[in-house]
């Protein structure tokens with residue numbers, strides 16, 4: 001599909017060194033929640049450090065989801081390297097990222113959120129501690145179930161302290177770095193459950209976001225609306241019922257102060273992980289990646305969750321630091337987060353089997369030897385929405401029950417997606433063109449698993465569309 005040029009010499013140096021890999025993935029963290037990348041309202045000193053010492057992808061995105069459990073979809077895609085229309089929730093029959101790196105001689109160790117089934121977890125990690133569930137309904141500081149893997153067996157346990165999930169997971173990651181003395185390079189996966197709801201207050205970190213009277217100092221996002229401009233058909237889903245609609249600004253600001261506090265809290269553990277890496281003399285030979293599974297609306301477009309195709313919910317943070325990575329580098333080239341698989345395979349000097357993994361490695365961009373050539377991206381959410389972005393232009397088609405809605409945005413002039421230009425007669429040809437591109441992308445990604453295309457009413461119908469199953473019940 002795409003071919004990025006790469007500097008063979010630099011890559012061969014990377015391969016010779018066989019760097020350790022630390023993949024830190026938070027949960028539901030917006031891409032714009034990093035101070036150094038342009039958010040003056042949040043405090044993220046460790047992520048700022050990664051952004052300064054490493055490379056930041058400013059247009060990294062999750063491709064969407066086939067059901068309301070966007071976390072499951074995104075994580076499955078990242079751990080299989082497969083796109084939205086090919087992944088399996090529980091990674092059945094897929095070579096997981098951890099499994100693949102094991103085969104390349106890596107010691108694989110995990111802690112934190114695992115949302116893709118016990119069997120795939122066991123295959124992914126040689127050892128693991130304090131693996132947490134996909135969702136902590138009683139709060140991040142409750143006595144939730146945890147699992148570990150030792151000697152090939154999955155063991156069940158409890159967070160009995162109870163300790164906040166971020167402290168539990170962060171400490172486990174640091175402990176691994178303190179104790180690991182193996183000869184193999186390691187792959188450390190750290191899945192923070194924060195800042196996913198339930199919004200659990202962490203007073204010492206939330207204090208920065210409160211005034212003397214305890215009111216939130218976090219401003220609303222600039223695309224805040226009380227109600228969504230287009231019915232996305234998801235208003236009964238859990239994320240959207242975290243607050244009543246129409247959204248009341250102060251209620252959103254209150255929750256966002258907690259959300260920011262949870263991010264600053266997990267940032268403190270990212271800092272401790274980086275410090276320990278430095279202390280142990282491993283920083284120069286370890287690739288550190290920080291990302292999240294997808295973004296979140298948090299009041300943008302009258303929404304709270306991630307079950308939509310606006311940029312705030314699709315985009316993810318994507319920071320890389322390590323040997324060969326360009327310090328202070330930035331890229332606006334679109335990448336999908338599931339391309340992490342091929343990227344890390346390249347870091348491990350390995351090539352996945354033909355047909356096993358989709359997308360491209362973005363390592364050449366991060367090392368400064370490639371710029372990225374993707375001109376168009378395609379996103380989907382169940383049978384309700386499809387989006388295509390080509391250059392500055394973005395088209396979102398939504399079909400809810402019998403109501404079809406078209407949204408057209410110019411992301412250069414309107415990055416917050418607030419000016420829907422779909423009704424402008426002068427742009428009718430642009431819409432027609434983007435619809436054609438949407439169909440091209442549909443074919444390219446083999447998007448056949450949705451009733452969307454039988455409802456939307458433009459373009460050739462699929463010959464044998466299979467019905468998607470948006471009613472699947474699971475926690476997300």
Ligand SMILES: [Ca+2]
Pocket residue numbers: 027028070071196293294
């Ligand atoms: Ca998530």
